Amino acid sequence: MKTAIIYVSSHHGNTKKVLDVMAYSNDIDLLKISEAKKTDFSVYDAIGFASGIYFHKFHKGIEKLASEIDLTGKKVFTVYTCGINYINYARGIQKTIRSQDCEFIGGFSCRGYDTYGFFEKIGGIAKNHPNEKDFRKAREFIKNNLR
Numbered sequence: 474m475k476t477a478i479i480y481v482s483s484h485h486g487n488t489k490k491v492l493d494v495m496a497y498s499n500d501i502d503l504l505k506i507s508e509a510k511k512t513d514f515s516v517y518d519a520i521g522f523a524s525g526i527y528f529h530k531f532h533k534g535i536e537k538l539a540s541e542i543d544l545t546g547k548k549v550f551t552v553y554t555c556g557i558n559y560i561n562y563a564r565g566i567q568k569t570i571r572s573q574d575c576e577f578i579g580g581f582s583c584r585g586y587d588t589y590g591f592f593e594k595i596g597g598i599a600k601n602h603p604n605e606k607d608f609r610k611a612r613e614f615i616k617n618n619l620r
């Protein structure tokens with residue numbers, strides 16, 4: 474199973490930390506948006522879309538690629554980190570993915586340290602995330618879904 478994960482991870486690199494754990498000793502290429510634009514995705518069996526959550530959504534560039542890349546026949550999944558994990562922030566992008574003729578295999582999410590705006594004043598939220606437990610779950614997500 475050859476897999477590509479296209480990602481944006483800006484503020485604290487929280488999402489990238491999770492992706493590094495997922496990619497470790499697996500056949501997974503991590504691609505930034507700029508790299509994804511030059512990539513031939515026909516060689517991949519599975520594609521992941523990953524992002525921090527910014528104002529309730531995935532990064533716009535990631536959402537756009539989910540509609541532009543031909544996902545036909547591929548396994549597709551989402552990964553995100555967010556400050557407050559209380560709703561499925563991937564709902565929008567998952568709808569875009571499902572509109573293609575692909576197999577949506579699920580989503581992984583966990584909290585990620587957030588110091589945006591007001592939260593900075595109180596020392597940030599989700600301070601120690603992603604943590605070892607989040608990383609273990611991330612490894613399990615890959616093990617259970619990509620084989």
Ligand SMILES: Cc1cc2nc3c(=O)[nH]c(=O)nc-3n(C[C@H](O)[C@H](O)[C@H](O)COP(=O)(O)O)c2cc1C
Nearest residue numbers: 482483484485486487488525526528529556557585
């Ligand atoms: C500009 C901005 C907007 C954010 N908006 C949300 C939000 O709407 N909901 C939420 O739960 N977290 C929000 N966060 C927190 C981030 O999603 C969280 O810190 C995430 O782990 C960032 O991932 P990254 O370090 O990979 O970029 C926001 C953070 C920033 C900087």
